[in-house]
Amino acid sequence: MTTVTRRYEFSASHRLHSPELSDAENARLFGKCNNPFGHGHNYVLDVTVAGAVDPSTGLILPLPKLDNLIDETVLKLFDHRNINLDVPQFAERVPTTENVILVILELLRQHWNAYLGDTAAQLLHVRIQETERNFFEV
Amino acid sequence: MTTVTRRYEFSASHRLHSPELSDAENARLFGKCNNPFGHGHNYVLDVTVAGAVDPSTGLILPLPKLDNLIDETVLKLFDHRNINLDVPQFAERVPTTENVILVILELLRQHWNAYLGDTAAQLLHVRIQETERNFFEV
Amino acid sequence: MTTVTRRYEFSASHRLHSPELSDAENARLFGKCNNPFGHGHNYVLDVTVAGAVDPSTGLILPLPKLDNLIDETVLKLFDHRNINLDVPQFAERVPTTENVILVILELLRQHWNAYLGDTAAQLLHVRIQETERNFFEV
Amino acid sequence: MTTVTRRYEFSASHRLHSPELSDAENARLFGKCNNPFGHGHNYVLDVTVAGAVDPSTGLILPLPKLDNLIDETVLKLFDHRNINLDVPQFAERVPTTENVILVILELLRQHWNAYLGDTAAQLLHVRIQETERNFFEV
Amino acid sequence: MTTVTRRYEFSASHRLHSPELSDAENARLFGKCNNPFGHGHNYVLDVTVAGAVDPSTGLILPLPKLDNLIDETVLKLFDHRNINLDVPQFAERVPTTENVILVILELLRQHWNAYLGDTAAQLLHVRIQETERNFFEV
Amino acid sequence: MTTVTRRYEFSASHRLHSPELSDAENARLFGKCNNPFGHGHNYVLDVTVAGAVDPSTGLILPLPKLDNLIDETVLKLFDHRNINLDVPQFAERVPTTENVILVILELLRQHWNAYLGDTAAQLLHVRIQETERNFFEV
Numbered sequence: 001m002t003t004v005t006r007r008y009e010f011s012a013s014h015r016l017h018s019p020e021l022s023d024a025e026n027a028r029l030f031g032k033c034n035n036p037f038g039h040g041h042n043y044v045l046d047v048t049v050a051g052a053v054d055p056s057t058g059l060i061l062p063l064p065k066l067d068n069l070i071d072e073t074v075l076k077l078f079d080h081r082n083i084n085l086d087v088p089q090f091a092e093r094v095p096t097t098e099n100v101i102l103v104i105l106e107l108l109r110q111h112w113n114a115y116l117g118d119t120a121a122q123l124l125h126v127r128i129q130e131t132e133r134n135f136f137e138v
Numbered sequence: 139m140t141t142v143t144r145r146y147e148f149s150a151s152h153r154l155h156s157p158e159l160s161d162a163e164n165a166r167l168f169g170k171c172n173n174p175f176g177h178g179h180n181y182v183l184d185v186t187v188a189g190a191v192d193p194s195t196g197l198i199l200p201l202p203k204l205d206n207l208i209d210e211t212v213l214k215l216f217d218h219r220n221i222n223l224d225v226p227q228f229a230e231r232v233p234t235t236e237n238v239i240l241v242i243l244e245l246l247r248q249h250w251n252a253y254l255g256d257t258a259a260q261l262l263h264v265r266i267q268e269t270e271r272n273f274f275e276v
Numbered sequence: 277m278t279t280v281t282r283r284y285e286f287s288a289s290h291r292l293h294s295p296e297l298s299d300a301e302n303a304r305l306f307g308k309c310n311n312p313f314g315h316g317h318n319y320v321l322d323v324t325v326a327g328a329v330d331p332s333t334g335l336i337l338p339l340p341k342l343d344n345l346i347d348e349t350v351l352k353l354f355d356h357r358n359i360n361l362d363v364p365q366f367a368e369r370v371p372t373t374e375n376v377i378l379v380i381l382e383l384l385r386q387h388w389n390a391y392l393g394d395t396a397a398q399l400l401h402v403r404i405q406e407t408e409r410n411f412f413e414v
Numbered sequence: 415m416t417t418v419t420r421r422y423e424f425s426a427s428h429r430l431h432s433p434e435l436s437d438a439e440n441a442r443l444f445g446k447c448n449n450p451f452g453h454g455h456n457y458v459l460d461v462t463v464a465g466a467v468d469p470s471t472g473l474i475l476p477l478p479k480l481d482n483l484i485d486e487t488v489l490k491l492f493d494h495r496n497i498n499l500d501v502p503q504f505a506e507r508v509p510t511t512e513n514v515i516l517v518i519l520e521l522l523r524q525h526w527n528a529y530l531g532d533t534a535a536q537l538l539h540v541r542i543q544e545t546e547r548n549f550f551e552v
Numbered sequence: 553m554t555t556v557t558r559r560y561e562f563s564a565s566h567r568l569h570s571p572e573l574s575d576a577e578n579a580r581l582f583g584k585c586n587n588p589f590g591h592g593h594n595y596v597l598d599v600t601v602a603g604a605v606d607p608s609t610g611l612i613l614p615l616p617k618l619d620n621l622i623d624e625t626v627l628k629l630f631d632h633r634n635i636n637l638d639v640p641q642f643a644e645r646v647p648t649t650e651n652v653i654l655v656i657l658e659l660l661r662q663h664w665n666a667y668l669g670d671t672a673a674q675l676l677h678v679r680i681q682e683t684e685r686n687f688f689e690v
Numbered sequence: 691m692t693t694v695t696r697r698y699e700f701s702a703s704h705r706l707h708s709p710e711l712s713d714a715e716n717a718r719l720f721g722k723c724n725n726p727f728g729h730g731h732n733y734v735l736d737v738t739v740a741g742a743v744d745p746s747t748g749l750i751l752p753l754p755k756l757d758n759l760i761d762e763t764v765l766k767l768f769d770h771r772n773i774n775l776d777v778p779q780f781a782e783r784v785p786t787t788e789n790v791i792l793v794i795l796e797l798l799r800q801h802w803n804a805y806l807g808d809t810a811a812q813l814l815h816v817r818i819q820e821t822e823r824n825f826f827e828v
Contacts, residue, residue, distance in 0.1 A: 313634030314634050316564060318593050362589050407563065
């Protein structure tokens with residue numbers, strides 16, 4: 001199996017605050033990430049696709065097709081946005097990077113066939129870097 | 139002249155919007171950066187200090203002194219904050235990185251003597267990286 | 277199982293063009309990568325080797341042995357070369373990074389025993405970075 | 415399964431020399447790394463933890479708990495130390511990065527429950543980068 | 553004075569060969585870079601612009617204007633090209649990165665007013681990274 | 691004026707301790723860097739050379755000549771060494787990076803003519819990165 005990983009970036013803001021916890025618990029658990037007006041990050045998103053190499057083109061898949069999927073279903077939703085206020089999936093979910101990656105995974109699965117159903121490529125792996133010190137993967 | 143540059147990081151959110159421009163002009167000038175609820179970045183701040191090397195210690199200055207200055211006067215104000223809403227200097231100023239660097243320069247000049255007046259080190263240069271594609275310097 | 281990954285670099289040029297497709301199909305599929313006189317990249321090659329740690333040396337394998345294998349069988353062939361015109365394996369194969377990685381895998385398997393047969397190390401993984409935005413793995 | 419990887423750094427010195435080999439064999443096997451007074455590196459340590467995302471907090475685990483574990487059991491032992499002379503586990507072991515990673519794995523397993531036993535997180539993966547060209551994983 | 557630096561990338565191929573030197577001299581001077589069919593690099597171009605910060609916008613200049621200049625006059629000419637064969641300025645000039653940077657400087661000076669004449673920004677500095685080990689500046 | 695910067699790396703160990711200070715003063719000033727058995731770093735050395743571009747070769751200078759100078763006079767002395775015990779210039783000098791850069795500058799000036807006197811290139815700038823957070827320049 002051969003894979004290709006393509007890197008995307010988006011800038012977004014968020015505030016970590018759980019409605020299921022008291023204010024004191026939120027402050028203790030999330031620390032500075034609980035500051036009321038939020039803060040932000042440059043997120044780096046790596047999407048890994050697996051598949052056989054087509055002998056006539058030498059490609060697993062044409063990358064512009066993957067770019068379209070990510071642009072339309074992920075970047076439009078998250079780039080230059082406030083995750084708490086702009087992204088409907090986070091109306092009642094804490095916008096930790098763990099949850100962001102699960103929502104992105106859901107979106108990619110849901111729209112995969114519409115964008116990439118005519119290729120033999122399969123989604124293998126999603127990874128987000130929140131800062132140079134924290135990475136999350138599914 | 140010898141210099142030492144020390145790197146700091148902070149995560150913050152902002153919205154680019156000038157009260158002197160109409161909504162349409164703001165949208166045209168700032169594009170996605172004008173989105174109403176803001177977005178954010180991992181900012182990288184490099185502070186360069188110049189001075190002679192002390193022959194008995196081999197140092198331009200003890201770096202923990204510089205760290206104290208930056209922690210107390212810059213990072214406390216900007217890290218994990220919404221620049222528009224949390225930083226008083228931006229109550230009426232557009233929080234572009236150009237303006238952020240000018241405010242930081244002002245803060246460092248104002249507090250330099252209190253933190254570093256007993257050393258011979260001088261502030262030479264400030265640089266902020268907003269994303270991997272944009273850097274600003276004074 | 278413990279692994280060691282070692283990083284190598286090579287600079288090469290290529291043109292993506294499939295003899296099985298018409299000129300118009302090549303232009304549509306490969307875009308700028310189909311420009312007639314080619315272009316180039318700094319490729320980063322990561323080779324991952326797995327094995328037990330030898331208790332008397334603390335090593336999986338002596339790394340100069342791996343360097344010899346890569347230098348002699350991969351870098352001599354690809355570094356500072358035009359992949360289409362200089363590398364015989366690409367006389368009739370499109371030099372996409374997918375195909376480059378498959379050719380390198382083939383070369384490493386073929387020459388592994390001659391260079392590393394006296395160690396217990398096994399080839400686990402090969403990864404090539406074509407640009408900071410595209411990675412390929414087998 | 416979702417994972418979070420957190421990056422730590424430590425600076426340490428070492429000399430590669432095996433008591434089971436002659437001086438000539440040590441010099442041949444380890445080259446410059448066998449120089450009598452040692453040399454050093456900035457080591458980068460990535461610790462990957464796997465687990466389910468807690469629906470009320472959106473977290474796999476509170477990262478300060480992981481930081482405590484690493485600070486107390488790994489960084490205190492290795493950071494700004496001479497691995498041969500300061501770290502008891504290397505009294506009779508060659509301080510190759512292969513052995514450093516095995517010792518760190520042992521330490522994390524031994525202290526995991528005391529620091530992280532009240533979470534559902536599990537240690538998945540440890541990776542050390544010795545230089546930009548060499549990485550080791552277990 | 554405040555500056556903004558913006559990073560661009562292009563992939564190109566080249567062959568170092570001077571018509572004023574014999575084949576043996578070319579081989580000795582340029583080594584592998586003289587290989588007949590050429591090789592390539594991912595070039596990283598940093599353009600630094602200096603100017604006053606406009607108080608009503610907080611900007612030195614609107615960056616899309618700079619992007620237009622670079623896209624139209626530099627990237628169109630060099631990206632995914634063979635510098636020897638595709639770029640007219642190199643018909644009789646050796647495509648070393650020193651010469652590439654001088655040609656880019658010339659192009660930016662020549663087209664500056666058409667793209668940026670309505671701003672107060674001035675070109676300060678151009679830097680190209682050919683590989684992670686070589687940088688060139690004017 | 692055009693410049694070329696070339697990057698070199700060396701791994702070394704050191705202990706910060708000044709004979710002019712008491713043990714308590716050394717501990718307070720240098721903290722963990724004063725640990726008795728030392729620690730180490732991967733140092734990154736950038737050497738910047740300025741000069742006119744030779745019209746017949748397109749080069750400021752042949753880089754292998756610069757490599758020879760750095761290999762013979764700097765890397766042989768510092769790479770895989772204990773700076774306190776292996777480098778004679780530090781017999782009575784504290785091996786801070788400030789002092790390392792001054793010693794390297796001295797060595798380059800002293801040997802410049804022997805290696806590069808037949809070129810028009812001039813030494814402009816030396817920069818050392820000790821960790822990703824600290825840089826020093828002359």
